[in-house]
Amino acid sequence: xxxxxxxxxxxxxxxxxxxxxxxxxxxxxxxxxxxxxxxxxxxxxxxxxxxxxxxxxxxxxxxxxxxxxxxxxxxxxxxxxxxxxxxxxxxxxxxxxxxxxxxxxxxxxxxxxxxxxxxxxxxxxxxxxxxxxxxxxxxxxxxxxxxxxxxxxxxxxxxxxxxxxxxxxxxxxxxxxxxxxxxxxxxxxxxxxxxxxxxxxxxxxxxxxxxxxxxxxxxxxxxxxxxxxxxxxxxxxxxxxxxxxxxxxxxxxxxxxxxxxxxxxxxxxxxxxxxxxxxxxxx
Amino acid sequence: xxxxxxxxxxxxxxxxxxxxxxxxxxxxxxxxxxxxxxxxxxxxxxxxxxxxxxxxxxxxxxxxxxxxxxxxxxxxxxxxxxxxxxxxxxxxxxxxxxxxxxxxxxxxxxxxxxxxxxxxxxxxxxxxxxxxxxxxxxxxxxxxxxxxxxxxxxxxxxxxxxxxxxxxxxxxxxxxxxxxxxxxxxxxxxxxxxxxxxxxxxxxxxxxxxxxxxxxxxxxxxxxxxxxxxxxxxxxxxxxxxxxxxxxxxxxxxxxxxxxxxxxxxxxxxxxxxxxxxxxxxx
Numbered sequence: 402x403x404x405x406x407x408x409x410x411x412x413x414x415x416x417x418x419x420x421x422x423x424x425x426x427x428x429x430x431x432x433x434x435x436x437x438x439x440x441x442x443x444x445x446x447x448x449x450x451x452x453x454x455x456x457x458x459x460x461x462x463x464x465x466x467x468x469x470x471x472x473x474x475x476x477x478x479x480x481x482x483x484x485x486x487x488x489x490x491x492x493x494x495x496x497x498x499x500x501x502x503x504x505x506x507x508x509x510x511x512x513x514x515x516x517x518x519x520x521x522x523x524x525x526x527x528x529x530x531x532x533x534x535x536x537x538x539x540x541x542x543x544x545x546x547x548x549x550x551x552x553x554x555x556x557x558x559x560x561x562x563x564x565x566x567x568x569x570x571x572x573x574x575x576x577x578x579x580x581x582x583x584x585x586x587x588x589x590x591x592x593x594x595x596x597x598x599x600x601x602x603x604x605x606x607x608x609x610x611x612x613x614x615x616x617x618x619x620x621x622x623x624x625x626x627x628x629x630x631x632x633x634x635x636x637x638x639x640x641x642x643x644x645x646x647x648x649x650x651x652x653x654x655x656x657x658x659x660x661x662x663x664x665x666x667x668x669x670x671x672x673x674x675x676x677x678x679x680x681x682x683x684x
Numbered sequence: 685x686x687x688x689x690x691x692x693x694x695x696x697x698x699x700x701x702x703x704x705x706x707x708x709x710x711x712x713x714x715x716x717x718x719x720x721x722x723x724x725x726x727x728x729x730x731x732x733x734x735x736x737x738x739x740x741x742x743x744x745x746x747x748x749x750x751x752x753x754x755x756x757x758x759x760x761x762x763x764x765x766x767x768x769x770x771x772x773x774x775x776x777x778x779x780x781x782x783x784x785x786x787x788x789x790x791x792x793x794x795x796x797x798x799x800x801x802x803x804x805x806x807x808x809x810x811x812x813x814x815x816x817x818x819x820x821x822x823x824x825x826x827x828x829x830x831x832x833x834x835x836x837x838x839x840x841x842x843x844x845x846x847x848x849x850x851x852x853x854x855x856x857x858x859x860x861x862x863x864x865x866x867x868x869x870x871x872x873x874x875x876x877x878x879x880x881x882x883x884x885x886x887x888x889x890x891x892x893x894x895x896x897x898x899x900x901x902x903x904x905x906x907x908x909x910x911x912x913x914x915x916x917x918x919x920x921x922x923x924x925x926x927x928x929x930x931x932x933x934x935x936x937x938x939x940x941x942x943x944x945x946x947x948x949x950x951x952x953x954x955x956x957x958x959x960x961x962x963x964x965x966x967x
Contacts, residue, residue, distance in 0.1 A: 426785065464782065464789035468797060472755060498779050498806050499747065500833040502709060506747035514751060523781050525808040525828055527835025545808055550783040552810025559860065562843040574857070577842065 404518045404541030404592050407490045408616055411457040412642040417673045418633075418680065420492070420618070421452050421665075422649030423461040423478065427469060429654055431661045441466060442474035444661075446481055448653060451666035453486045455673045458645050460492040460618075479515050492543065492618065492645070493517035498526050504533040512537045519543055521596060521618070524578050528586050535590040541616075542593055544582050546608055547575040549598025549621030575604065576611060583612035594618055597636065599627025599646070606635035609643075617644050622672075623651035629672075633679035641680040648672055687802045687824030687875050690773050691899055694740040695925040701916075701963065702956045703775070703901070704735050704948075705932030706744040706761070710752060712937055714944045724749060725757040727944075729764055731936060734949035736769045738956045741928050743775040743901075762798050775826065775901065775928070776800035781809050787816040795820045802826055804879060804901070807861050811869050818873040824899075825876055827865050829891055830858040832881025832904030858887065859894060866895035877901055880919065882910025882929070889918035892926075900927050905955075906934035912955075916962035924963040931955055 402410070412418060425441045434440040449459060459482055466475040479491050493515055497507045511520040511534070519541030522531060534542045547557050557575040569580055579595055587593045597608045599621035608617065617636050621627035629646075636644045652672070656664025685693070695701060708724045717723040732742060742765055749758040762774050776798055780790045794803040794817070802824030805814060817825045830840050840858040852863055862878055870876045880891045882904035891900065900919050904910035912929075919927045935955070939947025 424786065462786055462789075464780075464786050464793065467755075468789040468792040470755070470797065472750075472753070496781050496806075497747075498781070498808075498828075500831070500835070503707065503745055503747050503777075506709075506745075506751040509751040510747065514753065523779075523806045523808050525781075525806050525839055526831050526833060527838030527840070529833050529835030545781075548783070548809050550809060550812050552783070552812030555810030555864070556808055556857065556861070557810070559857070560845040561857070574839065574842070574844070578839070581838070 403539035404490055405616060407488060407518065408457065408645070409642070411489055414488070415455060415457055416677060417455055417457050418642060418644045418646045418676045419456050419669060419673045420458040420460050420645045420647045421448065421456050421652050421669060422494070422620070422647045423448070423459060424465050424649040424653065426465065431657055431659065433659050439474060441469060441471050442477050445478050447662040448665045449478070449482060450485065451662040452652065452669040453489060455666070455669040456489065458490045458492055460494050460647055462494045462649070476515060479517060483516060490518040492519045492521065492541075494521045496521050496523050496545065498523035498530050500526060500530050504530055508534045508537060512540050519592070519594070521545065528581070531586060532589070535592065540592060543616070543618050544578060544593060544595055546578045546582070546595040547597045547601055547604045549600045549625055549627065553598065576607060579608045579611040583615055587615070594645070596620070599629075599632035600625055602628070602631040602635040605632060609636050609638070613638065618647065619644050620647045622646060623648045629675045630679045633676060634683045637680050637683050641684045646676055686822035687773055688899060690771060690801065691740065691928070692925070694772055697771070698738060698740055699960060700738055700740050700956045701925060701927045701929045701959045702739050702952060703741040703743050703928045703930045704731065704739050704935050704952060705777070705903070705930045706731070706742060707748050707932040707936065709748065714940055714942065716942050722757060724752060724754050725760050728761050730945040731948045732761070732765060733768065734945040735935065735952040736772060738949070738952040739772065741773045741775055743777050743930055745777040745932070759798060762800060766799060773801040775802045775804065775824075777804045779804050779806050779828065781806035781813055783809060783813050787813055791817045791820060795823050802875070802877070804828065811864070814869060815872070818875065823875060826899070826901050827861060827876060827878055829861045829865070829878040830880045830884055830887045832883045832908050832910065836881065859890060862891045862894040866898055870898070877928070879903070881908075882912075882915035883908055885911070885914040885918040888915060892919050892921070896921065901930065902927050903930045905929060906931045912958045913962045913965075916959060917966045920963050920966050924967045929959055
C-alpha cells in the first residue's frame with residue numbers, strides 16, 4: 402500500500418488525525434529508564450505501544466537520535482512499528498533538501514535504511530531536489546510550506562510575483578509552494594503532502610483551498626500554542642480527515658514517573674477526541 | 685579561532701580557494717578498498733592526506749555516510765582532519781533546517797558529535813531556525829542562497845516584494861536571503877556564509893555585491909559544468925579570496941586504481957592553480 406492510501410486507511414480505522422511525534426529528549430526521560438543504553442528506544446517503544454490505537458501515524462524526529470549517536474535505536478524503533486503495529490505509516494521528520502546523487506543517498510537513508518513510509522523535505526532547492534524521493538514507488542514526501550514558528554514568516558510570507566504559465570497570481574511564497582505541490586510536482590507520484598503549522602489557521606485554510614486533496618502535516622498544537630478547533634476547521638478535508646496533526650511533547654511527557662506510557666495513552670486519547678469533535682463540528 | 689578567521693588564514697596559507705568535497709559513493713571506490721568495513725574512511729583519509737596542502741577547507745557530505753550506516757567513519761574522518769591537518773576548517777554539508785529544541789539537537793550533532801567548524805543550512809524556516817547554531821561561539825553556518833541545480837530557480841529566482849524596513853527593493857528570493865544574511869541575521873555572530881552555485885555567475889556577482897564580506901561556498905564546477913574563470917571573476921572579494929570553491933567527484937574519482945590518492949592530489953593542484961590564476965586576473 403502506498404503512503405497516501407495507508408494514511409487514508411489509518412484515518413478511518415482509528416477515526417483519528419493524531420500523529421505522535423517521537424522527539425525523545427535525554428534530559429526529559431523518566432528516571433526508571435536512566436542509565437539504560439537503549440533508553441531512547443525503550444521510552445519511545447512504550448509510548449508507541451500505549452498510543453498506537455489512537456493514532457493515524459508516528460513521526461520520529463531524526464535529530465534527537467543523531468545527536469545521541471542512536472541511529473541504531475531509530476532503526477529498531479521503526480522496525481518495531483512496522484512489525485507490531487502494521488498499517489500505521491511512519492513519517493521520518495528529517496527536512497532534507499539536496500540534489501542529484503546526494504538526494505539519492507538521503508532517500509536511501511530514509512526509505513531503505515530506516516524503512517520510513519514518508520519523509521519531510523524542504524522545498525527551497527526546487528523540484529529536482531524532491532524528484533529522487535518520488536522514485537521510490539509508494540513512498541511519500543511531505544514538503545514544508547508554512548511552518549509553525551514565528552520566523553517562518555521571514556521567507557514563507559514574502560509576496561512573490563505572478564506566474565502566467567502556472568496561472569498563479571501574486572501570492573505568498575508558501576502559497577506558491579502549495580500550488581506547485583498540488584499541481585506539477587505531484588504528477589509523477591501522487592504521494593506528496595505539505596507541512597502547515599496549526600499556529601497560523603488562516604494560512605492553513607489557504608493551503609487547504611490550494612491543495613484540496615493533499616495530506617497536511619500540522620505541527621504546533623500543544624506546547625506551541627496552536628488551537629485544535631481553529632486548525633481542524635481550517636485544514637480538514639470534506640470527509641473530516643485530511644490532516645496529520647502532530648503532538649510530541651504533550652504526549653511524550655504527559656507523565657514523568659513509571660506510569661509515563663499510561664499518561665501518554667490518556668493524553669493521546671484526549672487529543673484524538675478533541676480532534677474528532679472538532680472535525681465533526683467542521684463537517 | 686573562529687570559523688571565519690580560520691578560513692581566512694587557510695586561504696592565505698595555502699593560497700587556495702579549493703575545497704575538497706568528501707562525497708564517497710560506495711559504487712565508485714577503488715577496487716583495492718573493496719570489502720573493507722572502513723572503506724569510506726580509508727578512501728577519504730587517503731584523499732585528505734594527499735590534497736590537504738592544496739585546500740582551504742574540507743566538506744564532508746553527511747548523506748553518503750548516513751545511507752551506509754557509517755556515522756562512525758564520518759566522526760573518525762573529521763577527527764583525523766583536526767589532528768593531522770590542524771587549521772583546515774571542516775564544513776559539514778547537511779543542509780539542516782528546523783526550529784527550537786530540534787534545531788538544538790541538530791547543532792549538537794554537527795558541532796559536538798562531529799566537531800565540524802561550520803554546517804550548511806536551509807534558510808526556508810527563517811532566522812529562528814538559524815539562531816540555535818549561532819549559539820556555538822566561533823562555529824559557522826552557511827545558508828543556501830542560489831543553489832547550482834536547474835530546479836534552484838523554482839523558488840530562489842522568484843521575485844519578492846520590497847521590504848521598506850530592510851530597505852530592500854523588489855528582488856529575487858536568493859537576493860533577499862543574501863541581504864538578510866549579510867545584515868540582521870549576521871549581527872549576533874559574524875560567522876555566516878552563503879551557498880551560491882558556480883553555474884550561475886551573474887547571480888554569484890549579485891550575491892557578492894549584496895554580501896561583500898561573507899564567505900561564499902561555491903559548488904558546481906567540474907561535473908556540474910560551472911566555469912572557474914567566470915565564477916571567480918564574479919565571486920572573489922577584493923583581496924582575491926572570499927570563496928570556498930567545492931569540487932567533489934572530479935577530485936575523488938580522478939583516478940580509479942591504486943594510485944587514486946596521487947591522482948586526487950594532481951587534480952586538486954590543477955584546480956587550485958586554475959582558481960589562483962583566475963583570482964589574479966580578477967584582482
